[in-house]
Amino acid sequence: MNDCQPVMNNVSTTYTTVFHFLITTISLNSQLLNLMNTWKIRNMEYHFYSCSDYLADFQWIQSEHNSGAKPFLKLMIATILPSTINKVIVLDIDILLNTDIIELWNHFDYFNETQSIGIGLEQNPYFQEVMTRLESDWKGYGYNNGVLLLHLSKLRSTNWNHLWLSITRRAIEHQGYLITGEQDILNLILFRFQYILYEIPCEWNIQLSEGSDVQRCPVSWLTYAELKKRNYTTIVKQPKLIHINHLTKPDDIIANYTPTEYIDQSDVILKQWELYDKFVSVYRQYTQLNESCFQ
16 A cells, blocks of 8 residues: 555545644744645645733633643634634544544534534543532533534624633632633533534544543444445444543553554444554554655
């Protein structure tokens, strides 16, 4: 197989993908800019936004999230991005996309008049305990912020910043800190204002945090070749986006090789650790691609 095939399989020939990077340090801005300028991938645009001033305003937010207050920038996107941008997909960086992103974008077409936030169910049972500390009447799994569809024009037509800031202040006054950061706040908002919620199908955010319950969204993960051989007919759902929201990331693992051949060909529900191993394997395939693939 062509060494660049994984890249070519994911490059659109029919639409332009526009990336909006929220940058928190000058050094990161220059590194990303240099990298993106060396890539010559067709139908791709990118824009950078310095967010250090916004972060300075978040110093009062006490969060146990390992990224501190940085994830709260997600709640500021309607302000950070130009007013000409009406809709956006917000993704954490620890994800792998397993299909065409346009499929996710098309879910905006299913929003009704009041829905402005698309989000998938949380797959870790621990989050229910987190939310019951903040909301005594809490019910349900809650939602994971790793993948968001934001209808910005609708959010801008409301008093959005006042809403999330006031709920954040009340939550911190009640508990003193937030456990999962901005996810706590967005879930409180969606619990109280359910009419703005659009639920994304679970396969668009398969979560691999420690303790995640695979039965909340059972999937297998066949290779492209295996899917083609089966004429894309499978018994178990395939993951469309995989989110390794685990404290241990692929770059933290010393082992050079993770065997996943049995996973690649088995249309059975995978365990959490099997999904994790598969993610690491696919991630390493991408990191080993030659730079010429991006020219």
